[in-house]
Amino acid sequence: MVTRFMLRPPNSLPFTFLSPPRFLPNPLSLSFSLNSTTATATATAANQNLPYGPSLRKGHKPSELPKNQSEEAIEQVQEDTDDLLDTNSFTRAFDIAALRVPSERCFALENRLRGHLLNWARIRNIARVRGDEVDGELNDYLKHRSDSSNYDGDTDGLVALNRRIHGRAEGDGELLPPVLYRDKLVKTFNTRGFVKFRNLARMSRPKKRKKKEEAEGRDKRGSGRNAVYMVEVVEDGSGSEEGEEDLSGLLGDEFKGRKWRGSTRLLLLDEQYADNRLEDMPEAIKAVAKEDGDQSTTSALELVRCRLTLFYNYWQMDEILEALLPKDMIIPSAFETVGHIAHLNLRDEHLPYKRLIAKVVLDKHKPKIQTVVNKISSIQNDYRTMQLEVLAGNHSLVATVVENGLRFHVDLGAVYWNSKLSTERQRLLSCFSQNDVVCDVFAGVGPIAISAAKKVKHVYANDLNPCAVDYLERNCVLNKLERKVEVYNMDGRRFIDAIFTNQKARPITQVVMNLPNDAAEYLGAFRGIFRKIPNDKEITLPTIHVYGFSKGEDPEFDFHERIRIALSEVAFEVKTHRVRLVAPGKWMICASFILPERVAIAKVHAEPVS
Ligand SMILES: C[S@@+](CC[C@H](N)C(=O)[O-])C[C@H]1O[C@@H](n2cnc3c(N)ncnc32)[C@H](O)[C@@H]1O
Numbered sequence: 001m002v003t004r005f006m007l008r009p010p011n012s013l014p015f016t017f018l019s020p021p022r023f024l025p026n027p028l029s030l031s032f033s034l035n036s037t038t039a040t041a042t043a044t045a046a047n048q049n050l051p052y053g054p055s056l057r058k059g060h061k062p063s064e065l066p067k068n069q070s071e072e073a074i075e076q077v078q079e080d081t082d083d084l085l086d087t088n089s090f091t092r093a094f095d096i097a098a099l100r101v102p103s104e105r106c107f108a109l110e111n112r113l114r115g116h117l118l119n120w121a122r123i124r125n126i127a128r129v130r131g132d133e134v135d136g137e138l139n140d141y142l143k144h145r146s147d148s149s150n151y152d153g154d155t156d157g158l159v160a161l162n163r164r165i166h167g168r169a170e171g172d173g174e175l176l177p178p179v180l181y182r183d184k185l186v187k188t189f190n191t192r193g194f195v196k197f198r199n200l201a202r203m204s205r206p207k208k209r210k211k212k213e214e215a216e217g218r219d220k221r222g223s224g225r226n227a228v229y230m231v232e233v234v235e236d237g238s239g240s241e242e243g244e245e246d247l248s249g250l251l252g253d254e255f256k257g258r259k260w261r262g263s264t265r266l267l268l269l270d271e272q273y274a275d276n277r278l279e280d281m282p283e284a285i286k287a288v289a290k291e292d293g294d295q296s297t298t299s300a301l302e303l304v305r306c307r308l309t310l311f312y313n314y315w316q317m318d319e320i321l322e323a324l325l326p327k328d329m330i331i332p333s334a335f336e337t338v339g340h341i342a343h344l345n346l347r348d349e350h351l352p353y354k355r356l357i358a359k360v361v362l363d364k365h366k367p368k369i370q371t372v373v374n375k376i377s378s379i380q381n382d383y384r385t386m387q388l389e390v391l392a393g394n395h396s397l398v399a400t401v402v403e404n405g406l407r408f409h410v411d412l413g414a415v416y417w418n419s420k421l422s423t424e425r426q427r428l429l430s431c432f433s434q435n436d437v438v439c440d441v442f443a444g445v446g447p448i449a450i451s452a453a454k455k456v457k458h459v460y461a462n463d464l465n466p467c468a469v470d471y472l473e474r475n476c477v478l479n480k481l482e483r484k485v486e487v488y489n490m491d492g493r494r495f496i497d498a499i500f501t502n503q504k505a506r507p508i509t510q511v512v513m514n515l516p517n518d519a520a521e522y523l524g525a526f527r528g529i530f531r532k533i534p535n536d537k538e539i540t541l542p543t544i545h546v547y548g549f550s551k552g553e554d555p556e557f558d559f560h561e562r563i564r565i566a567l568s569e570v571a572f573e574v575k576t577h578r579v580r581l582v583a584p585g586k587w588m589i590c591a592s593f594i595l596p597e598r599v600a601i602a603k604v605h606a607e608p609v610s
Contacts, residue, residue: 054120056323059092084359087312094308097273101301103263118268127231127266228313235305278303317364339399340370358391370394383465384416404451406479414467416444424579432456437506441492442515445471453484458506462488462495496525507540516547523566528602545592555587572596
């Protein structure tokens with residue numbers, strides 16, 4: 001059964017008498033609708049109580065909007081989503097005021113009106129007017145026509161304009177074939193100094209999508225499946241005036257019976273001026289309007305009423321989840337990413353809404369995120385893998401991660417990966433030099449081993465998980481480092497014993513042991529590791545970097561103690577570094593020390609457990 005989730009009604013929070021639950025208590029019997037008359041009546045009052053800026057608790061719901069082009073955009077957003085979520089219920093329209101100004105002056109006026117313009121996140125305070133974009137040359141011509149006192153009857157200009165409109169070349173009166181026309185353009189460019197136009201054909205041809213948008217006279221933000229917001233003029237001062245020419249034939253039906261003032265833009269005014277008349281506006285706005293009136297007989301600056309519609313795509317993930325989830329529930333706002341996968345860590349209280357949450361996460365982070373998963377249980381197995389449930393998107397758990405300029409293929413369902421450790425891996429790498437030989441005892445798919453291979457002389461990498469080893473080998477090849485990394489698939493203790501007692505192996509200078517739960521206990525494998533080496537032969541004592549968790553009051557001391565006990569040695573220096581807090585009061589620590597000689601040559605050797 002598919003359950004459809006509806007948004008909490010707008011204005012529900014400030015009014016207890018509306019007080020429906022913040023969400024529907026039983027997610028399996030969801031059907032909720034707000035009495036729209038009540039909502040409208042309370043809208044203005046509610047808006048006054050709400051903070052500045054757009055909010056799902058402000059504005060009008062789509063059902064309250066008059067039928068118009070915005071419906072097309074709403075439908076297209078809906079098309080893109082499945083039945084789980086009613087995206088239309090996130091459409092909000094806001095009444096605002098705007099100054100309609102000539103396009104060439106809008107940036108100068110924007111600067112002068114700063115502080116009085118709409119300052120909402122992700123909304124540009126300059127909006128284009130639908131169907132109001134005209135070629136500059138045509139614009140000049142139309143200005144002359146509309147101001148007949150200035151019009152000097154320049155027939156040359158008219159002829160040039162005519163040629164331009166009919167695609168004819170200047171001088172010959174005939175259409176040029178495209179190749180000749182392009183050739184002519186090249187010459188023009190060159191004489192003007194544009195000598196580096198290598199691919200003129202491509203550059204002079206507008207991109208298909210752009211062409212289509214221009215033809216439709218629409219702003220990308222306001223239409224199609226990616227509609228974010230849209231600005232429409234709902235009431236302006238223009239209208240048919242006597243003696244005014246009907247320009248609908250030239251400019252399209254949009255302009256039927258309307259006064260033409262050239263290309264214009266809307267400077268969206270702050271929401272507090274939505275209902276103001278010009279005389280009630282602040283001095284800065286009045287001054288601009290007055291100057292404009294003084295300068296021009298046909299002032300193009302006018303105050304208009306607009307509707308700003310914000311669609312589902314406008315709202316951020318937390319705004320949408322806050323509106324959907326029950327009141328007082330913590331909004332899941334963070335997640336880990338591994339390549340195309342968003343990895344949630346939902347609390348029990350979120351589980352009834354897990355698919356809904358995942359859908360919003362996916363919608364708000366597409367196309368980077370293609371799959372949303374949730375961890376089902378904590379990591380408990382030997383291979384440190386997670387049990388994951390795919391909640392939204394495609395079911396591929398094989399991700400490609402880029403770290404430190406290297407690429408890693410990772411199957412999140414079968415191997416260990418933690419992007420949060422990337423900074424720590426960088427820190428560790430900075431301890432290595434080009435003469436080092438590194439031994440990574442718990443290598444996983446190779447983030448440390450392969451990154452080290454780029455820098456050091458040689459790497460021995462091991463993991464118990466055959467699947468991790470498989471990816472480790474592939475990742476070596478993927479990064480063209482397979483000749484510098486030797487891969488093993490065995491238990492850590494056996495590996496330490498094998499690699500240090502192997503006469504042919506290069507002397508190891510650095511050992512990495514990243515298995516924080518148990519790595520310290522594997523240190524016993526180093527006791528007596530060089531016991532068979534003759535006294536007169538030089539030995540290289542490696543620096544060991546071992547990771548562990550500590551809940552102790554003094555985590556460094558606590559971890560140091562564990563290392564001492566594992567090595568049965570007291571007197572040696574250990575440097576510790578706090579990696580990160582993995583849970584309240586629980587630190588992940590990295591301890592680095594040179595293997596004490598007494599331990600390395602001890603006669604008692606802890607036999608590896610087979
Ligand atoms: C915490 S992960 C670290 C992996 C890698 N170093 C990284 O940073 O992504 C620990 C790895 O140790 C491996 N492992 C667990 N027990 C092991 C053992 N006894 N011997 C060798 N590897 C083991 C697991 O399969 C896992 O890949």
